[in-house]
Amino acid sequence: MENLDFKKLNAGEEILFSGIIYTARDQAHKKLVDLIKKNKKLPFQIKNQIIYYCGPTATPKGKIIGSCGPTTSNRMDEFVEPLLANGLAAMIGKGGRSTKVRQLIKKYKAVYFIAPAGCGALLAKRVLSKKLVAFRQLGAEAIYRLEVKDFPLIVAIDSKGKNFYEDL
């Protein structure tokens, strides 16, 4: 499934996604939004891209990536608007979002997915490659570009603003 089809998805629907996703969690979000506020260039082109709220473990010898499940999404709620305004297409995480984020998702026709929470080993097997993109000093919280295959996702908030969970 490619990024362009996301708008047709409905809350509650399950998909297997293959393509590119970028990890970013708390500190990376803070830095990205700071760059946007200062009108500076972002470390990757976020238009039509997907952000995955994830901080993987270290990569074991001989493996592509370590355990890499989703982290709690609503900690990122306060940073969502400028990213969506810059064209972010989708977010992947775990748990519910605020009413405001749901409304923003509707406004910008984006999507919020949840991935199997607490299943980082299972998800590691669906990652084909991992590359550091920015903020090396943040360790697990740095931004990584992941190429994934058959990544299991459930639509939690669709582009019409319909929420599978209750608003937080």
Place this chain on the structure above:
Amino acid sequence: MNYNLAKKIENLVAEANFSLREDVLFLLKNAYLKEKDKKAKQALFWILENAKIAKKESLAICQDTGLALIFIEVGKNESITYSLIDTIKKSVASSYKKNYLRASIVEPLKREKPSYRGGIIHIEFNSKIKGLRISILPKGFGSENKSALRMFNPTAKIDDIEDFVIESVKKAGPQACPPFIVGVGIGGTSDYALLLAKKALLSNLIKPNKDKMLDKIEKRLLKKINALNIGPMGLGGKCTALAVKIKLAPTHIAGLPVGLNISCHALRSASVKIVNFN
């Protein structure tokens, strides 16, 4: 440096992070068999598959390999030294590194350069054991963030305490990775009630509480929580918690502290008994 002890601690950290506890696995399998809701069943299937892959491939069960909590029980007539505690602390950190676990620990205000330091040690003396019993509990923060404390009046009813537990679990919701294991500490002081709640997570989840009254409350709470329809990963269904465990401690006539600590479905811990450690 006691190399024998160091090795044992390193293995313990690996076991806790790669092999899901037998009692947790048993309860998850039961929940999977009983679940009728299609989405919830799928979620439980993923959780069980994840545990299998983690063990087989020595991958962390969850990428949040937690803040390492180290519980040391010291038996009768044993003595412990600074160097022993230092060896334990260093071995935990070195095992996190060797086993490619996540460096998740930062200075609270600076937030940069995460590392493996910062394990928290709790020591207590236990006249019923010989030697030492050391338990490692890697505590993930998706669930730790949902901890709760309430200082009840001493005249509060058990119903009030139960309402507080249910309310706190409801607030934790899908964010804290249900199905949960809920630890409740009643008594002591504010900090001690929370510590008891955490220690409750180390109990065997299948064995009924020896205290008949507590056993009844635990079962009633579990039933109420599982009626909340939060379900595995918040997808609905019958299984929002796998177990509730309560621990008590004497408290002051003027108060009734109740602490609550939630574990996600990936409740990880491992224990080892060590004799001849000096």
